[in-house]
Amino acid sequence: MEKRFKSLSLFEFQAQFPNDEKCTEYIANLKWANGFKCNRCGHDKYCTGNKAYDRQCSRCNHGESPMAGTLFHKSKLPILKAFYIIYYLATTKNGISSTELSRKLALRQKTCWLFKQKVMKAMESSQNFPMEGKVDVDETYVGGQDEQAIGRNEGKKKIMVVAVERKGKGVSRMYGRVIETASKKNLKKFMEEHINKDALVRTDGWTGYKGLESEFPKPTREKSEKKGKNFPQLHRSIMMFKAWLRGVHHSVHYLQAYINEYTYRLNRHKMKEGIFENLIKRMVSKPPHTYKMIIN
Ligand SMILES: [Zn+2]
Known part of the structure; x- marks a missing residue:
């Protein structure tokens, strides 16, 4: 077993994320780790929204899901399957094709391709750690x-x-x-x-x-x-x-996205933070990347 990445084993991953609810909770905790802020009016008080983990602004009544305004925004994928895609992309040494993802997860290849592009967007360099030496x-x-x-x-x-x-x-x-x-x-x-x-x-x-x-x-x-x-x-x-x-x-086509994917995994192999956790964090902190933006 290659110990290239400090990462969750598949067993640990499945224990931590058994269903959609646990995934949604994980995203909500990350998104509002520093408190709630309404993305319409900026107010910081909320009450519970329509669905579990949704939050509704107590001033303007704007409701927001944990996924709204992140790279998970309007994804048609069940959130658990989205987590599996991120897991495979983060922990498979050479990455994984959308065709293989579609087989593993019983999803349409196009659906996997689109979501994979969003994950690749999250893999884009933060430019916070310039190279030294x-x-x-x-x-x-x-x-x-x-x-x-x-x-x-x-x-x-x-x-x-x-x-x-x-x-x-x-x-x-x-x-x-x-x-x-x-x-x-x-x-x-x-x-x-x-x-x-x-x-x-x-x-x-x-x-x-x-x-x-x-x-x-x-x-x-x-x-x-x-x-x-x-x-x-x-x-x-x-x-x-x-x-x-x-x-x-x-x-x-999409060469930059593939450069991002390749260098993201390469540059992270010695980092202390788990690569899967890092990738989910990036998915939550980045704005939506739509199909239109991807094909342009
Ligand atoms: Zn508001």
């Missing part, structure tokens, strides 16, 4: 001619900027972002959001990084003859990401 940055193409298996059927080649935090011979963290062009502006924004100012940053010397020295005071430029030679950890990380992507997904 030794950091390598580079861009890579995903899809198109370089990536036959992905690009054959649909979607075009996309550019992704990737940064890894090195630790010994390995990588402790990784972030990635789909960018329109490898312009200085796009690279700078990504680096500012994910890399600490004091980090020792290495780039491949691509012109897009010129002028970023002042932003990151300790960049070491390395002449690269062959890609992958100077930045073995970075390029291995990129290769592994691409291999994973080919395994689960066959186009570059």
Whole structure:
């Protein structure tokens, strides 16, 4: 049994969440952990609402379910099945496809796909923990001619900027972002959001990084003859990401969502907080992500 994640075993999960009611209670406790605040008028007094765990504002009578205004908002899934999807996505080393989820949970594949997209939204980086120490940055193409298996059927080649935090011979963290062009502006924004100012940053010397020295005071430029030679950890990380992507997904549509999913699990494997609990917390604290927002 692989002990990669500090997480609930399936047995513990089932004992803690035996039914919809326990899941709803868990969400309500998280959502109103710091007290109630009406999301219509801001009042902080309430009485019980129509259903168990609903709350109704005692000033404006606005009723609110624990799920309202969160990533669980208007989900048609029974809440227990939604919890199972989150559980599998959090604790399965390489993730799980919507097809497999639909088989395991007796749900339509489309339903699983849509909810999975919402969970992937919750996996998006909080940008609260920028990378420190030794950091390598580079861009890579995903899809198109370089990536036959992905690009054959649909979607075009996309550019992704990737940064890894090195630790010994390995990588402790990784972030990635789909960018329109490898312009200085796009690279700078990504680096500012994910890399600490004091980090020792290495780039491949691509012109897009010129002028970023002042932003990151300790960049070491390395002449690269062959890609992958100077930045073995970075390029291995990129290769592994691409291999994973080919395994689960066959186009570059929704690439950012898949980057979020992959790096979320990778970056969390040494964290103390349980990955499942963290993911549920994020689901509750983030605003709704609708079908319309997803397909755009
Ligand atoms: Zn109110």
